[in-house]
Amino acid sequence: MDKLSREEVLHVAHLARISLTDEEIEKYRRDLKVLMDDIDKIKEVKDFDSEMMYTPINDNTRLREDVVGEMLSAKDVGVNAPKKNGSFIEVPVMINE
Amino acid sequence: MSSYVPTIGIEVHVEIKSNSKLFSSSANTYGMATNTAVNVIDLGYPGTLPTVNKEIIRQGIRTAHILNCDITRKMHFDRKNYFYPDNPKNYQITQNRTPIGRNGYVEIEVDGVRKKIEIEELHIEEDTCKSAHRGNVSLLDFNRAGVPLIEIVTKPCIKNGKEAMAYLTKLKEILFYANISDCKMEEGSMRCEPNISISKDDNFGTKVEVKNVSSIHNVGLAIDYEINRQEEMLNNKETIKEETRRFDEKKGKTILMRVKETGNDYRYFIEPDIPYLELTDEFINDSLKSLPLLPDELREKYSKLGLSSLQIEKLINNRSLNDYFLGLLEFKTNYVMAVNLLLSDISSYLNKHNKVITDTNLSYEKLVSIIDNLESGDLSNKNVKDLIDSLMETDKSLDELKKEFKIENITDDSFIKDIITKVIENNSESVNDYKSGHDRALKYLMGQVMKEAKGSVNPKKASDMLREALNK
């Protein structure tokens, strides 16, 4: 059976920000190929001529009035954060953008 | 002379004025304590959903209108997917396929030549959170997360730093006057990112983007530096890479930040949480109703009132004085005199006390009566200078103040006559000029009279008497 290359697996893993062990890469070379074959079936569908239906909801232009609502305390902002630093949430240093 | 032609486009982000954020109801403010203007939506908590702030759509419509764009009637939002800690959902909600405005322009004038800077598109999107870097960690403050932005993208039609500065100055002025944004580059509410390429022919060269430029002036410097740098590289047969650079103010140079990955893969798709927005004529017209007069409209209007171009520019540069003056137009008075007063004694007072005019007690009625008194000669410019603090700080009328300060301009004929005689004696040359038909000499002589009288005589009366004496 066809498999993806290691590089192909690593590329999509990077897009999804997932690190993989060698064992996992091997497994996904097959599993991801199965799913890619699945979605490739869409290429066979010929008769389509429609708008993109990105939601079943139409005619629903609904806008919020510009009024300030309830906000969290700085303490609540950090309550679930794995790492806090005073009122801040902390992460490893970001590469300077 | 260089044979390379530079091509420059600019992306500008401005933070939009509103009470609440774009997709959540937390406050859109600047300078609040860390993580206190935040709710679960801004933090990208699981299960939370965006709602769309009506005022931001209105602001988008206004911006599209004043930048002469076509307004998109049916639009959706898109997700721009990229992982970064300042991006709470790791996608940004923006408008990729249906920007609210397209095909606009801003007219600029450089060295007397007018040019339209074409706007490719403008779209609404959310801001990221703020990060600060401390050693090996970064600290996140989510107050800015979800703050509404408008991004304005020009076509690559700018040729040099001067044009770029003219465009940005004009853009800033328009957006500020239209109450879209406060456009403070130092606070980050206006961010400009030029991209520069040079080429010898019609094919565009490799684009270099410059970020983190702190002022319009520096955008100009950065662009001109980049053009030179790229020319030198090409002359030395070096290859220009697609990269992002920043501008170092102290060194006056652009410095490499990072080389672009091959094509940013933002994996855009339509935001399924926000159904189509359809803008009706009624909604659009209603949004435009609240637009104030914009600088070019003001220039035209003021010029018809007889203001000099110097006065006009000074007025437009001072938003609060300008708005005050616009209010004065409801009253009938001498507008030129009013502007003179606003830009001289009143401005000095405001600067000295660090106030804006709406902080003072200078009602329109009071200002009109000052002008009336100046015109009739019942008040001199010196009187105004003397009275200015009281005029601005108390709610007493001009008449009350005149009484209090015992201001009654000297109309004693003999006093004035003595001065006139003295001036005529001392300025025989000007007197002869006047008599041989040079009207300008009268102005000079009148100035001498007022100087002698130390401004304490009724100028109209003095002028009449001077003319009489000369014509004898």
Place this chain on the structure above:
Amino acid sequence: MSKYLDLDIRKIHELLVEKKITPLDLVDEALERIEDAKELNAFITINDKVREEASTLGEVDPNNLFFGIPIAIKDNIVTKGLRTTCASHILDNFIPIYDATVVEKIKDKKMLIIGKTNMDEFAMGSTSETSYFGAPLNPLDKTKVTGGSSGGSAAAVAGKLVPLALGSDTGGSIRNPSNYTGIVGLKPTYGRVSRYGLVAYGSSLDQIGPMTRTVYENASLLNILVGEDEKDLTSVNKTKEDFTRLIGEDIKGLRIALPKYFISDIVTKEVKDRVMEVVSYLKEQGALIDIIDMSYLDTAVTIYQVITMAEASSNLARFDGVRYGYRTEDANSVDIMYAKTRSEGFGNEVKKRIMIGSYILSGENAKTYYDKALMIRDDITKEFNRVFKDYDLIIGPVATRVAPLLDTFNDDPHKAFMDDVLVIPVNMAGLPAMSIPIGTNSKGLPIGLHIIGKAFDEAMIYKLASNIEEVF
């Protein structure tokens, strides 16, 4: 052990009003049953405050059918102060600080949330075996799957641990486990019930719905879940209606379509035979049933895969270890933090789907796959609308077969989707649909009928379902 929980909720309500029992009695009975049926693994988290909540519920309201009734909530619906994991390691310590809109409604009705039910991780699966906490077992045969992804809710209701539960349905996740465990499960019309607080999997498809023992209880529970929500732009404003109002009505003249595809060779004989028995019965009752052709049904799974995996790749990007949830130890760079956190936090099925989803949206693929899927989705919807011009309801089997053994297709990435081949088309069109038990096979495993209604015509589904419920 008391048996109050086996009574119809109208009877339970009567006992509460007559003060023969208290809400605490019901809660204690439920907790005891859950403890006794621990091996079913129906719950991930038990609400440890529920006894206290039951004791402080106040005076029974005779007009509130749901007062004091215990309910189980699928663990992808956020509950303030009560751990919400989505059956994932990445959220296994997550205590929300807000309630989903449906949870607010349930609390307003003074129902008692017993706990959070097991499910496929992030609702990705059709057997609930992808749960980080292990699969729930089918109460009717513990060697069989419950179905998924709302398997824990199905097990809790079918195992008589609670009378009512909430599930969510993106591509069959309410109907599939309802079918395998022999209970009544409804996926409402997309937009009927607010999604605010439902952790998104496929945003344009997800919908919360009731899972119950009886049709009447199902319709009654739906009554309190529905309504436009200002926090969810995809929730729809509809006039208030009573979904029980057509229950028990004559079905004479009801026009019902049975698409050929639903009884094609993909369906096992025992299931097909059972469905055809129901068809005969309904005809006897005067319903008009036609076997019809419908296009696009066989493409729905492919469309579903493209749309859900793409949306999921973006929806699950927020689980990054920054603001909440699991973060890997000792990551010294942002990139490592992301990759390790997500690698350790997500299970295999989730990883596969978000990797493929990222691929689907990457560069030009977005057009090839995602945009095209949305267009075909529109065609599927139009095809349903065409059929609904002539028919009131569409019926068919829910699954091709009865509940399979546990661990059957853990290693087949394709089968997980094919299990929902008959229920997925409904989500594409956003329509309401139900699984209603129509008996069992020779080994006692339940078989369900799939009833699909017009958009927002859930009442018609309940009408037919109540009629079937009386006999099967």
